[in-house]
Amino acid sequence: MLFALICNDKPGHLQVRLGARPDHVAFLNDLNAKGTLKFAGPFLDADAKPNGSLVVIEAADQAAAKALADADPYAKAGLFASVDIRPWNWVFNNPANG
Template identity: 60%
Template sequence: MLYALICKDKPNSLQLRLDTRPAHVDFLKGLGDRLKAAGPFLDESGAMTGSLVIIEAESRDAALAVSQQDPYARAGLFESVEIKAWNWVIKNPEAK
C-alpha cells in the first residue's frame, strides 16, 4: 500500500530545514524502492515550507514509523505530519 506523508514545517524553521536537509535526503535515498516520490512544499516566494513523501509500507503504522525516523522529524522541524493511504492511478510507472 502507498502512503502520502504530508508534513508541515513549524513557523520560522527554514534554517533548521536547510541544516538538516543533507541527512534528510540521505535518509530518503536509503528507502530504496519503497520511496515513490518526494519533494518540498513551497510558499509564494519559493521558500520550502513542508514536505510531501510518498512511500510504500505494509500499514499506516509502518508508514508512521518511517516518518518518525526522518531526520527532519527527529530535529523537530514538523508542526504536523498527516499520513494518508494513497492510490496512484495516473502516470504510475508500475501500473499494468
C-alpha cells in the first residue's frame, strides 16, 4: 500500500533542514534501495526555498508508514510542524502500470 507523507516545516527552520539534509538524503537513498521509496521532494515557498516535503512510500499499513516517517532524520531533528500520513493510490503516470 502506498502512503503520502505530507510534511510541513516549522517556520524559520531552514538551517535545521540544511543541517539534517545529508542524513535525510542517505535515509531516502536507503529506502529507495529497498524499493520502499516511490518518489520524494521538497515543497517550496514564494522565494523557492524548501518549506516542507512530499514523500511517497510503500508500507504494509498506517503504523508502518508512521514508523518510517518518524525515522526520517528531518523528523528526528524537529524540523516538521506537522506530518500528515495518508493512504494514496497512484493512478496516472505510475511506471508500474506500464
